[in-house]
Amino acid sequence: MCGNLTAHIVLSRMSTASKVTFGLCCTASVGIIGYVHYKQAYDREQLHLGVVRDIERRERRKAENVYVLQQQTELAKELRRGITTIRENNT
Numbered sequence: 001m002c003g004n005l006t007a008h009i010v011l012s013r014m015s016t017a018s019k020v021t022f023g024l025c026c027t028a029s030v031g032i033i034g035y036v037h038y039k040q041a042y043d044r045e046q047l048h049l050g051v052v053r054d055i056e057r058r059e060r061r062k063a064e065n066v067y068v069l070q071q072q073t074e075l076a077k078e079l080r081r082g083i084t085t086i087r088e089n090n091t
Contacts, residue, residue: 011019 014022
């Protein structure tokens with residue numbers, strides 16, 4: 001109660017220009033604080049999306065590597081069959 005009374009006395013003794021300046025400063029401060037909180041939440045979300053994209057990229061690469069490995073395995077089998085066929089024909 002005492003703090004509220006003191007603020008009332010101080011505000012009643014301030015000039016109109018001082019009150020306007022004080023109000024604008026308070027409004028600007030609240031705006032800046034609000035923007036910083038918004039920007040922080042936005043940046044955190046962007047970082048999270050980056051992690052999600054990295055995980056998806058890793059999964060895609062893994063699937064591609066498995067596919068390439070399967071193709072190489074099939075080609076190696078065909079090559080072995082071809083070499084075996086050539087050796088059988090030569091003997």
